[in-house]
Amino acid sequence: MITYLYWALVIAVAMAVLFFLGRIDKWKFGLIGSGIIFIIGWGAYFFHFQQVFVKHYGGVMSISVPEGQRHLAATWKDENLWIENYDPATNTCHFNEYSKGNLLQGKVTIKNCNPLLAGSNNRPSSAESPEKTGEGSNTP
Numbered sequence: 001m002i003t004y005l006y007w008a009l010v011i012a013v014a015m016a017v018l019f020f021l022g023r024i025d026k027w028k029f030g031l032i033g034s035g036i037i038f039i040i041g042w043g044a045y046f047f048h049f050q051q052v053f054v055k056h057y058g059g060v061m062s063i064s065v066p067e068g069q070r071h072l073a074a075t076w077k078d079e080n081l082w083i084e085n086y087d088p089a090t091n092t093c094h095f096n097e098y099s100k101g102n103l104l105q106g107k108v109t110i111k112n113c114n115p116l117l118a119g120s121n122n123r124p125s126s127a128e129s130p131e132k133t134g135e136g137s138n139t140p
Helices: 002-023 027-057
Strands: 070-077 080-087 092-098 107-111
Touching: 002 027, 027 080
Parallel strands: none
Antiparallel strands: 070 080, 080 092, 092 107
């Protein structure tokens, strides 16, 4: 909701500049001023406000999962969003950072990561462990 309010404010200010400068027959300056206000508003949103709005005020943000991958988790670290996806073709998990403006994006790749088979690991069951069977202990 706050995202829509932000854009309504940016558009209203740009239109007000166009209206008031157009009213005194300065259409060229009105169009230039409105364009500058809109570009500054877009830059401020893209490079600063988008993730702040989403994290703190219930803003709107859309991210697509890359083709062939499965989404696992999402978390916030400071003001940046981290997304975890699994790629079954390469058996890797990818943590991708979505920073403000997507300028400094981190990426962590975990090889041989198969979260879909997490329940069927190769560890011994509790009945086979040395503590339960007495194996490896010094008591007769």
